[in-house]
Amino acid sequence: MIYLSYFLIYAIIFIFGAIIGSFLNVCILRLPTGESIAAGGSHCMSCKAKIKKYDLIPIVSYIILRGRCRSCGAKISPRYMVVELLNALLYVFTFYWFGLTEVTLESAMVCVVLSCLIIVFFMDLDTQLINMPVVFVIILMAAAKLVLALTSVITPVNVYTWQSALIGALVISVPFLLIFLVSRGKALGFGDVALMFAGGAFLGVKAVIIAAFIGLITGSAAGLITKYKSGNSAFAFGPWLSLGIAAAIFFGDYLADLYLKISGLQ
Numbered sequence: 001m002i003y004l005s006y007f008l009i010y011a012i013i014f015i016f017g018a019i020i021g022s023f024l025n026v027c028i029l030r031l032p033t034g035e036s037i038a039a040g041g042s043h044c045m046s047c048k049a050k051i052k053k054y055d056l057i058p059i060v061s062y063i064i065l066r067g068r069c070r071s072c073g074a075k076i077s078p079r080y081m082v083v084e085l086l087n088a089l090l091y092v093f094t095f096y097w098f099g100l101t102e103v104t105l106e107s108a109m110v111c112v113v114l115s116c117l118i119i120v121f122f123m124d125l126d127t128q129l130i131n132m133p134v135v136f137v138i139i140l141m142a143a144a145k146l147v148l149a150l151t152s153v154i155t156p157v158n159v160y161t162w163q164s165a166l167i168g169a170l171v172i173s174v175p176f177l178l179i180f181l182v183s184r185g186k187a188l189g190f191g192d193v194a195l196m197f198a199g200g201a202f203l204g205v206k207a208v209i210i211a212a213f214i215g216l217i218t219g220s221a222a223g224l225i226t227k228y229k230s231g232n233s234a235f236a237f238g239p240w241l242s243l244g245i246a247a248a249i250f251f252g253d254y255l256a257d258l259y260l261k262i263s264g265l266q
């Protein structure tokens with residue numbers, strides 16, 4: 001009986017995550033063009049036909065339509081389904097990882113941050129721009145987490161104090177800001193600086209260092225591969241930094257402590 005109710009709760013979280021994921025697709029598509037993310041239905045990219053309500057079910061519709069438009073048969077990018085699935089699985093993993101009952105509020109805030117990071121990841125890949133309002137939502141979540149931690153409404157899973165949030169916000173973003181200024185925005189964009197400020201405030205000092213480390217390693221690897229494949233050195237760091245922040249939400253403090261232990265510093 002108890003297993004059935006757990007299954008139901010996770011199924012609901014999954015469905016909710018997929019619906020939000022479908023909204024993230026709209027954001028990724030429309031935020032760069034300044035189109036309204038609330039108004040107006042979705043259209044087929046090829047024939048401009050309005051997509052019917054019953055063809056807008058996250059994940060399911062893509063499978064039923066076999067990835068093609070119902071009107072013109074044009075291929076629909078599998079990325080829409082990937083984003084929906086990714087957001088749904090991350091929500092389920094978050095509640096599994098942080099617990100369903102004790103830290104529901106923190107889990108919910110983590111879900112919001114992860115959705116923001118998904119937008120940053122794909123939008124930066126497409127446009128090499130990081131959307132500031134999205135970064136601001138992460139800062140809001142950091143502020144909310146801090147208020148809840150200070151008033152002891154929640155006991156954060158990891159040690160989270162205002163000192164750790166403040167130093168976390170600055171420890172990577174300040175060096176990044178210097179690199180941004182010295183390179184005149186060529187090595188890093190201001191969006192990367194803002195992203196590490198917001199991510200650091202949410203993660204705290206230990207985890208944000210791990211986040212930057214993961215971001216720099218995966219980013220350099222991706223940069224080398226792009227350069228090797230296309231000879232193109234234009235490259236966005238934001239996606240890899242958001243990947244680093246997302247990973248550090250779950251494993252950052254653990255990896256930081258592990259590193260300190262192995263190196264004999266702690």
Ligand SMILES: [Zn+2]
Pocket residue numbers: 044045046047048049069070071072073074
């Ligand atoms: Zn079409």
